[in-house]
Amino acid sequence: MMNNTRMRDDSTVAIGLTPKGQERQRKILEAARDVFLEQGFERASIHQIMQRAGGSISTLYRLYGNKLGLFEAMIMQSTSDLFPITDESDIWTDNVEESLLQFGQVLLEVLGQTEARSIRRIALSVSSADSEAIRKVFYEQGPRRVQRLLAAYLTRQKLLGKVNVVDVDIASAQFIEMVKSPWYHKAEFGFPIESGEPERSLQQAVVMFMQGVVVN
Numbered sequence: 001m002m003n004n005t006r007m008r009d010d011s012t013v014a015i016g017l018t019p020k021g022q023e024r025q026r027k028i029l030e031a032a033r034d035v036f037l038e039q040g041f042e043r044a045s046i047h048q049i050m051q052r053a054g055g056s057i058s059t060l061y062r063l064y065g066n067k068l069g070l071f072e073a074m075i076m077q078s079t080s081d082l083f084p085i086t087d088e089s090d091i092w093t094d095n096v097e098e099s100l101l102q103f104g105q106v107l108l109e110v111l112g113q114t115e116a117r118s119i120r121r122i123a124l125s126v127s128s129a130d131s132e133a134i135r136k137v138f139y140e141q142g143p144r145r146v147q148r149l150l151a152a153y154l155t156r157q158k159l160l161g162k163v164n165v166v167d168v169d170i171a172s173a174q175f176i177e178m179v180k181s182p183w184y185h186k187a188e189f190g191f192p193i194e195s196g197e198p199e200r201s202l203q204q205a206v207v208m209f210m211q212g213v214v215v216n
């Protein structure tokens with residue numbers, strides 16, 4: 001089962017630790033990321049990770065419970081590093097079009113990174129008994145977290161009367177998919193992407209979204 005008691009939100013269990021403890025945890029998560037990316041979840045071992053991170057295996061178990069708990073913490077940390085937007089981020093402004101463009105630019109940068117695609121492949125490739133839990137971890141801390149950030153912004157704009165949409169959660173997912181299509185799906189299958197295609201997808205997604213849901 002997933003170790004739900006270890007992780008609380010988009011931070012890690014570093015909260016409440018001493019600076020030395022936080023540094024030790026950072027080393028463990030960095031080593032875990034490297035080993036998981038190299039070996040995949042099933043082949044990666046706790047011993048390999050701690051050999052790189054240094055320290056005792058008992059510390060790892062105390063912090064994360066088991067390998068699945070460590071994978072969850074690694075996903076949360078990696079997602080926060082790759083997509084450091086929060087509800088208080090400077091990209092969110094009273095200008096809806098500007099905010100969508102800035103959000104979309106960060107999204108393009110993340111989707112274009114090899115590490116993000118590699119983590120996704122790890123989550124989808126697991127075939128052991130932990131496969132369902134791992135995919136849930138990746139979905140909640142990756143795509144779903146990003147979607148919630150945009151949905152929270154759209155909710156605020158809806159309350160201000162600037163956005164006219166029935167379901168902000170669905171609308172946020174639709175905007176993200178417009179930004180990704182079709183270039184991201186081509187890249188996933190190894191097909192070449194036209195120069196500037198991601199940027200054109202973002203620009204058109206913003207135009208369509210503004211015409212469809214923004215109150216003039």
